[in-house]
Amino acid sequence: MCRWRHGQLTIDVMPVDETILGFSNRWYKGVIATAQIYVLEPDLRIRAVSAPYFCATKIEAFKGRGNGDYLCSQDLEDLVTVIDGRREILAEIRTAPKDVRAAIASAIAQLLENPSFVDAIPGYLPPDPVSQERFGIVFEKLREIAVVV
Template identity: 40%
Template sequence: MTALYPLEGGVDVRPTVDVACVVDVATTADYYAFVERLRARGFSECVDEGAPLCRRVFANIRVDIVATADTGIGPTNRWYKQAALEATSHEIAPGLKVLAITPIYFVATKLEAFRGRGRGDYQASHDLEDTLLVLAGIPHLREQLRTEST
């Protein structure tokens, strides 16, 4: 995700093994209906040891399908709904565009994830590491975080 943001000052992104996909669904049934549509397009369940229930695989890419509402499948995050609403389009290859959450919501979702799953481990948390990388690489974001009303 951080690779979509133009980071300054030679800040490198952390390679990850998965991509998170935020889906605007309200119920567990809606979530599974969406997953069925993915299955019809070639996604399969991830069978990696320790993989979360929300993880699917497509062309060897691990995709965590997370919902804007608490469906009981995968992590939930109070920022997902607004992050999805304010996502911006990025062309990642000619003719291939993706919607990605903005840097401010990326930081918000990562801090919320750290609060929930980080267990106060400031040294080993990838969520905190990703947050610091984005803040270091996008200097104006720090001021935006101070003044943002959401």
């Protein structure tokens, strides 16, 4: 819905104004305010969401449209992918604004209390044996995030 291609570049764009698509996410304004600038080429710069705000938007999206379907949630898959793929995610969440940090920690704690979520985690990881062996690492990262204050 909000994805475009420009040459080989894939761009996801989300409007902040709820009236444009009929829905919004409480974190979008903070995403815009804290977007990080990356220089891809000398004449090509992009603004990208920070990892903590990305996590917060994915959690909020799951709450709004996930219908409790842990197995098929693209939002939770994206969340777990970022948590698994960023060594610095704990430090990033710890230094995020307090409201973002608290929302992520609380939501992750609630997710971890639900056996259906825990059972779904391997499905968010790539199917190869090495990736599947990362379950314990991902689970421990999630536990650490759940107690961030």
